Amino acid sequence: MLTRLKELFHKIPALRSMKVYIFLLMLIMGILPSIFMRVGILQSYEERAVDLRTSDTQTQFKIIANHLLNNNYLQDTSSEAINAELEQMSNLYDGRVIIINNNFRVVKDTYSISEGKTMISEEVILCFKGQGSTKYDKKNGYIEMTIPIEETSSGKSQTASPDTVKKDNAGQVQGVMLASVSTDSIAATMEILNRKAMIIEIVMIICIFGVAVGFSTILVKPFNRVTQAITEVKDGFTDEPIAVPDYIETEHIINAFNQLLTQMKVIDDSRQEFVSNVSHELKTPLTSMKVLADSLMQQQDAPLALYQEFMQDIADEIERENKIINDLLSLVKMDKTAAQMNISSVDVNELIESVLKRLRPIARLRDVEVVFESIRPVTAELDDVKITQVFTNLVENAIKYNKEHGWVKVLLDADHQFFTVEISDSGIGIPESDYDHIFERFYRVDKSHSREIGGTGLGLAITRNAVLLHRGSVKVSSLEGQGTCFTVKIPLTYVR
Numbered sequence: 103m104l105t106r107l108k109e110l111f112h113k114i115p116a117l118r119s120m121k122v123y124i125f126l127l128m129l130i131m132g133i134l135p136s137i138f139m140r141v142g143i144l145q146s147y148e149e150r151a152v153d154l155r156t157s158d159t160q161t162q163f164k165i166i167a168n169h170l171l172n173n174n175y176l177q178d179t180s181s182e183a184i185n186a187e188l189e190q191m192s193n194l195y196d197g198r199v200i201i202i203n204n205n206f207r208v209v210k211d212t213y214s215i216s217e218g219k220t221m222i223s224e225e226v227i228l229c230f231k232g233q234g235s236t237k238y239d240k241k242n243g244y245i246e247m248t249i250p251i252e253e254t255s256s257g258k259s260q261t262a263s264p265d266t267v268k269k270d271n272a273g274q275v276q277g278v279m280l281a282s283v284s285t286d287s288i289a290a291t292m293e294i295l296n297r298k299a300m301i302i303e304i305v306m307i308i309c310i311f312g313v314a315v316g317f318s319t320i321l322v323k324p325f326n327r328v329t330q331a332i333t334e335v336k337d338g339f340t341d342e343p344i345a346v347p348d349y350i351e352t353e354h355i356i357n358a359f360n361q362l363l364t365q366m367k368v369i370d371d372s373r374q375e376f377v378s379n380v381s382h383e384l385k386t387p388l389t390s391m392k393v394l395a396d397s398l399m400q401q402q403d404a405p406l407a408l409y410q411e412f413m414q415d416i417a418d419e420i421e422r423e424n425k426i427i428n429d430l431l432s433l434v435k436m437d438k439t440a441a442q443m444n445i446s447s448v449d450v451n452e453l454i455e456s457v458l459k460r461l462r463p464i465a466r467l468r469d470v471e472v473v474f475e476s477i478r479p480v481t482a483e484l485d486d487v488k489i490t491q492v493f494t495n496l497v498e499n500a501i502k503y504n505k506e507h508g509w510v511k512v513l514l515d516a517d518h519q520f521f522t523v524e525i526s527d528s529g530i531g532i533p534e535s536d537y538d539h540i541f542e543r544f545y546r547v548d549k550s551h552s553r554e555i556g557g558t559g560l561g562l563a564i565t566r567n568a569v570l571l572h573r574g575s576v577k578v579s580s581l582e583g584q585g586t587c588f589t590v591k592i593p594l595t596y597v598r
């Protein structure tokens with residue numbers, strides 16, 4: 103049932119429109135009170151009119167009841183004056199009067215239908231006990247009432263009070279007057295009042311409808327302006343922050359949008375910078391290769407040794423190009439979400455040993471000594487390919503940016519939560535002002551030196567991304583001319 107309603111809700115766009123809700127709300131709030139007012143006023147008019155009619159007629163019937171007793175009418179109904187009085191009353195109120203004596207016999211009926219008959223009903227019996235009654239029969243348009251015809255202690259007759267009449271000790275109910283009075287005139291007045299109220303109501307509904315249409319359109323306008331402003335940015339007409347301050351709500355939406363816009367601009371700027379850096383980095387080896395090839399071609403009868411030397415240089419440039427592309431691919435892979443992580447339990451000591459084993463030949467070439475010290479055996483949940491890349495990059499840098507007869511020391515330690523690897527070297531060091539930048543893509547402290555020793559400027563960016571994917575951190579501290587220390591800290595248990 104609920105899902106059906108939800109489906110319907112989504113199928114009919116109007117059911118999700120704020121404009122429609124405001125319109126309906128205003129319409130309902132405007133129309134309902136006028137309907138309640140009309141019905142309420144008519145109802146209280148009816149109650150009041152019926153009450154008045156009841157008390158009016160009761161007073162008159164009480165007077166007639168007195169006349170009845172004084173003229174002994176219950177025993178002898180021949181009194182012309184009384185009969186005329188009764189006829190006049192029933193004509194005046196378009197009603198009927200029935201007089202019942204203490205034997206429950208009808209002595210007079212202005213309709214002449216029930217005369218002589220016996221009439222016993224609950225109301226009549228109660229009335230003989232002194233309790234008169236009134237009943238409004240709305241459906242048939244009549245007020246029915248019973249009035250006791252009773253004697254007073256002074257010998258004179260009196261009638262009971264309207265609804266609950268308690269017979270006093272001296273009084274004695276001699277008969278009952280049963281009267282019904284038409285309320286047609288009340289109904290007719292109500293009909294006229296209702297018609298007039300309806301006309302006013304219809305005029306009001308038309309006005310409220312117009313006001314609701316107008317207001318609902320005006321009230322949602324700021325939201326249309328928000329959409330328009332965002333569309334303008336989307337279509338590229340502007341990339342300036344937008345403003346729709348009409349409501350606090352629209353201001354919040356716009357503020358959030360402007361923040362997103364700023365973020366996207368930053369991303370776009372860094373993407374553009376990255377693309378231009380990539381093109382530049384990829385073009386450099388190509389330019390070298392072209393220069394080498396051109397100079398070979400320009401020389402006729404160039405010696406074989408020169409050919410071999412130039413071809414070796416070209417091969418080196420190809421190798422460099424290949425390295426940049428591989429590093430870029432690694433970086434792109436790291437940029438993806440943690441879903442691509444291939445986590446397993448890894449022996450960190452073993453992993454570092456194997457990294458150092460592969461790098462020792464390069465270290466030997468540069469006459470750099472590599473030492474590994476492990477405080478304790480460490481096993482952690484890691485993506486071993488990515489972590490291998492982290493330590494390879496850091497140790498390779500420590501070897502590359504070292505001095506002759508230098509050293510590189512790798513220290514592994516762990517506590518109950520993290521393991522830390524410190525890679526320190528006796529190298530050229532990094533100026534403090536560059537600490538924040540060295541992890542950026544293509545950033546190099548000394549561009550020509552880095553290129554000379556085969557750097558792509560992507561190693562530390564890859565390293566940082568890989569460490570962050572493990573929810574770890576990498577920090578650098580260095581003394582220029584004396585050496586550098588990179589500290590990697592990674593949780594032993596992988597946090598998803």
Ligand code: ADP
Nearest residue numbers: 499500503540546547552557558559560561562
């Ligand atoms: P590259 O491929 O140029 O080595 P990286 O991203 O690995 O690029 O390093 C960025 C820069 O940080 C390097 O160009 C270098 O200037 C500096 N750097 C990195 N590691 C060290 C280190 N151990 N000693 C001195 N400088 C370093």
